[in-house]
Amino acid sequence: MLHRLESPPVFRADLARSVRLFSAFRKEQTDPEFFYGVLARDTVGQLRSYTDLDGAMVLDVGGGAGFFGEALRAAGARVMCVDVDAGEMTWRTGKPPEGAVLGSALRLPFQTGSIDLCFSSNVLEHVPDPVAMAEEMVRVTRPGGTVFLSYTNWLSPWGGHETSPWHYLGGHWAARRYERRHGRRPKNLYGESMFGVSVATAVRWARHQRAAEVVDVLPRYLPVWTKHVVRVPVIREFLTWNLVLVLRKR
Numbered sequence: 001m002l003h004r005l006e007s008p009p010v011f012r013a014d015l016a017r018s019v020r021l022f023s024a025f026r027k028e029q030t031d032p033e034f035f036y037g038v039l040a041r042d043t044v045g046q047l048r049s050y051t052d053l054d055g056a057m058v059l060d061v062g063g064g065a066g067f068f069g070e071a072l073r074a075a076g077a078r079v080m081c082v083d084v085d086a087g088e089m090t091w092r093t094g095k096p097p098e099g100a101v102l103g104s105a106l107r108l109p110f111q112t113g114s115i116d117l118c119f120s121s122n123v124l125e126h127v128p129d130p131v132a133m134a135e136e137m138v139r140v141t142r143p144g145g146t147v148f149l150s151y152t153n154w155l156s157p158w159g160g161h162e163t164s165p166w167h168y169l170g171g172h173w174a175a176r177r178y179e180r181r182h183g184r185r186p187k188n189l190y191g192e193s194m195f196g197v198s199v200a201t202a203v204r205w206a207r208h209q210r211a212a213e214v215v216d217v218l219p220r221y222l223p224v225w226t227k228h229v230v231r232v233p234v235i236r237e238f239l240t241w242n243l244v245l246v247l248r249k250r
């Protein structure tokens with residue numbers, strides 16, 4: 001008797017998916033397990049549209065509590081996760097996620113060309129040198145391997161994170177306002193743990209570096225038919241929300 005192997009659902013970046021993601025996002029603060037679970041499963045589907053995950057060696061850069069690592073492992077990948085902050089890695093379960101390494105995205109403690117898929121979600125805007133992080137991700141990826149780099153750009157409606165939308169009036173001002181209102185500094189502090197990274201900066205870097213071919217540049221959470229917005233200077237800074245760069249190492 002023949003058994004058909006169940007294949008994963010085809011990833012579709014349609015309007016219904018964007019609505020699902022944005023409504024899940026409303027629970028990010030109150031129910032992170034739910035929100036990150038939804039996002040991580042969605043991301044696995046998206047990653048599968050670029051590369052085979054089964055048996056792949058994946059590095060999750062700035063992987064924090066390991067939501068993405070968990071979903072990637074469930075999809076058959078072998079996952080390592082690097083993060084600079086032990087607290088971020090342990091807040092969820094009291095211990096670091098499987099395969100976790102303490103280290104910096106700016107100097108990844110991995111050999112050149114050792115990773116099949118180098119992945120990062122919402123970390124680039126938290127490092128003081130985003131280009132150095134992107135170059136490190138390309139360095140550790142093997143020739144033919146994939147880099148998936150996604151981050152919230154500064155002029156996105158969520159660019160200021162918990163200080164949004166006041167970041168439009170300036171990151172320091174938004175941080176002071178947050179402190180006045182909440183009696184504590186924001187976790188994502190402009191100039192210290194959150195930096196303004198534009199869409200233009202990342203796209204320019206991707207187009208000019210020579211180590212990898214650019215496979216895709218797209219707004220992560222938006223329907224695929226909005227994709228060309230990332231080509232329109234100025235407008236893209238406000239409408240992209242979250243930029244994804246997909247590269248293939250040469």
Ligand SMILES: C[S@@+](CC[C@H](N)C(=O)[O-])C[C@H]1O[C@@H](n2cnc3c(N)ncnc32)[C@H](O)[C@@H]1O
Pocket residue numbers: 036061062063064065066067068082083084085088089103104105106120121122123126127
């Ligand atoms: C917004 S969280 C995202 C966590 C995870 N990627 C996710 O989406 O669930 C940002 C993460 O980046 C990590 N991070 C910040 N600077 C870093 C650096 N230089 N190297 C590695 N990780 C860093 C933080 O510790 C934190 O876990």
